Amino acid sequence: MSAERYNRQIILKGFGEEAQQQLLRAKILVIGAGGLGCPALQYLAAAGIGHIGIVDDDTISLSNLHRQILFSTADIGKLKVEIAAKRLQEMNTQIGIIRHPIRLQKNNILDILSRYDYILDGTDNFESRYLINDACALLNKPLIFAAVSGFEGQLAIFNAPDHLTPSTNYRDLFPIPPDKGEIANCAENGVLGVLPGILGTMAAAETIKLIAKIGQPLTNKILSYNLLTQEQYTIEISHGGGYTLPKTVDEFLNMDYQDTSEGPQGYKEIDASELIKLQQLESTILIDVRERHEVPILDKQIFTQVPMSEFGAFMSKEFYQKHVVLVCQHGIRSVAAAEAMQEKYGDAKKIYSLKGGIVKWRDHFLKP
Template identity: 60%
Template sequence: MENGRYHRQIILNGFGKAAQAKLSEAKVLVIGAGGLGCPALQYLAAAGIGYLGIIDGDHIELSNLHRQILYSTAEIGMQKSVVAAKKLTELNPEIEIVAHPFDIDKQNVLEIISDYDIVLDGSDNFKTRYLVNDATAQLKKPLIFAAVSGFEGQLAIFNLADNNGTATNYRDLFPIPPSVGEIPNCEENGVLGVLPGIIGTMAAAECIKLVTGIGKPLTNTLLHYNLLTNEQYAIEISPGTDYTFDDLNTSQPNFMEIGAEELDQFIANPSAILIDVREVNEVPQLNSKLYQKIPMSGFDTYLTTEIEQKNIILICQHGIRSVAAAEALLDKYGNTKNIYSLKGGIVKWRNYFTAHE
């Protein structure tokens, strides 16, 4: 351990070398190297977490940079987890940093999380939040939950028993995932860059508290922060009884997310169909004989029909509704069809679709 690096926290009354040693022995997984994950990762690496995992399959985009300040303009297009791991290693070469340059899903979630002591979830979508919650609850791994919406942020710690032996999880707050489009994400609703910076740093602080045993962590407590008033309040979370965890059996079939650069090979295949689940007024449209527009508002009715094609590609504006449609088709066809969703949607791949209008 390099005492000079950590001197200012080691000399803290109530911290000392014993707490620093616990940090160096800890294994923490951060899910999402975005607005919440970046500040959390930077402070955890700087504090001396001995083994730090980063899982994120996304690439750096220009619109990320106002809040994901770990990255630079020159790194646009590069893989987030790989760039983050390199920069954090430069920040602190005394720790081990592992990049998982792919998305977490039902096939890998249990295997990956089982290698870590604590999970910090900085994801930006409900599908991942429920998946990570269910996996950590089943594996009995402490979960630090962080989220932002509009001008407000939330923070909590799940799967950790309090003095009464009670442990809660995300489903005790929200038993059932919201329907697609019911709650807008940051991509649709916008966010001030400083807000995830604040919440992400607070999440890192909760992680350090958990590892070292200092202070009072947010066990079974949801902290709510309002950026506009700089006010915060905490509410106690009570265990619920009306929810079930997702089946994380890895033998289950799954759909795949693809990028626009992979669309051409599918569109050229006569056994493929391209289904746009946006509403009728949303543009642009893809000029292809395989193209069909089946709005999500009427997708349940469409599910009663049979799709002849072997390869089914679903698209929407942001890649959220297409995931929901892919899951619905997966429930119907299982592994008898190849089902794909365009990751990031038309917004992410606008240049591609403009060229194909």
């Protein structure tokens, strides 16, 4: 290590040689080399983080350049990871930069995350954020979370216990992702380039604080930042309930993150625990597609009876519910009903079929 390179932070009271050594030993994965990732990467590399991985499968486009400050006009069309790694390596020749030019999915994320000690999420969509959150919780990796919307940002550290509270995760704040279209992303909504610059830099600062064990990192807290007023508001996060966090690799692989590895099927097959969750939403209708004479008879307050023989007539009428859960005896007719509904409503409604049907989840349906 060149002590001179890091001299100004080593001589800093409350930092010093020991903290610098901890940075050099740390392995950090930055997911997303975009508006948040670029500034975070620059400061993490400059500060002397020993191993930095970068994940991004995207190429540089002209509309990235106002906020993704590692890239120049001549880089348009090139892979973000390649250019970012090259720039960072030129800036700091003493650290290791690892390129991951891929999109993280259920089937590759655990392998990649397991090679790092800290994960920084600078992605731009909810599918990735929930995937990363659940993978970090499963692997027990501290997660530095930064996100922006409009002129505001959010910053938090998940999955890192402090001495007062066990670790919390993103689902303690927002148990399930918003519906598609409920919250716009930067591409649809616009963003002032300096905002992710500030949030990405703050995320780098939190990462350094966490590794060097200085100050009070935002562990079990979420900070809201407003660019227009320069106001910050910090909220304490406690453990919540009512969500499913995969506890094993198998459970993780069976989660639905709506990533591209999951094929074109529009409706989703669910289990009884997901049915219970959906049942609690006001915008859910539960439909029993069995014929009226079939047993067991389900609670008619909860399940609307629409036998397959009457299904066409039912679909010709409008109904307001957004989530449609279909059940039948074995989960076969309900798939047919789901396909029919998917064809008619497309993305306008979310369609679910109970896998295995009432027979498989008999205990759930027959409990008092």
